[in-house]
């Protein structure tokens with residue numbers, strides 16, 4: 001008799017041969033893994049089930065199932081959310097730390113103060129959250145900033161401060177931006193907390 005001489009697509013041995021937990025007990029099926037690449041993601045959940053049963057006993061229970069880990073990560077109020085490619089990263093999705101944000105503001109102090117009407121290299125950031133761009137009296141803005149038409153909401157600041165020149169081409173704010181999303185969110189929360 002023997003095995004049927006035809007390609008069986010995605011039979012159990014194929015799944016078991018995929019060994020995401022590395023328990024290595026299913027060597028029997030190694031080499032039968034002819035699973036196509038595009039099946040890999042969809043098959044991952046099934047594969048982990050198959051692998052759990054393949055590992056058997058306590059070892060399997062101790063092994064972290066990938067599916068469970070993903071669920072936990074999604075459920076936790078993620079400190080560093082990772083949106084899918086192309087999805088916009090929202091300020092609101094962060095849990096912010098105002099005290100940490102105050103430390104980040106050290107990056108701004110060389111050019112900005114928070115006192116009302118006090119302009120340095122940059123305009124006063126007094127009540128900046130909710131303020132119209134280019135509206136501080138006595139500060140000589142670039143046209144780009146003055147005419148941008150933006151309102152400095154938390155969301156806009158969060159985006160702007162990542163890459164000021166990218167967000168506002170022509171701005172004379174000589175600052176490369178804060179790439180770390182959590183640091184930037186904390187800073188924006190701090191700025192919001194200074195609002196009077």
Ligand code: HEC
Pocket residue numbers: 105107108109110111112121122123125128132133134135136140141142143144145146152161170171172173174175178
């Ligand atoms: C090297 C100096 C410098 C640093 C550092 C700097 N800025 Fe600025 N900033 C400026 C200047 C100059 C402008 C005015 C830009 C223009 O007119 O084009 C400005 C403008 C701004 C504006 C627009 C204000 C308005 O009234 O429209 C905001 C908001 C701002 N900065 C926030 C920050 C924050 C927050 C930081 C720290 C992360 C920071 N800046 C760091 C120089 C700086």
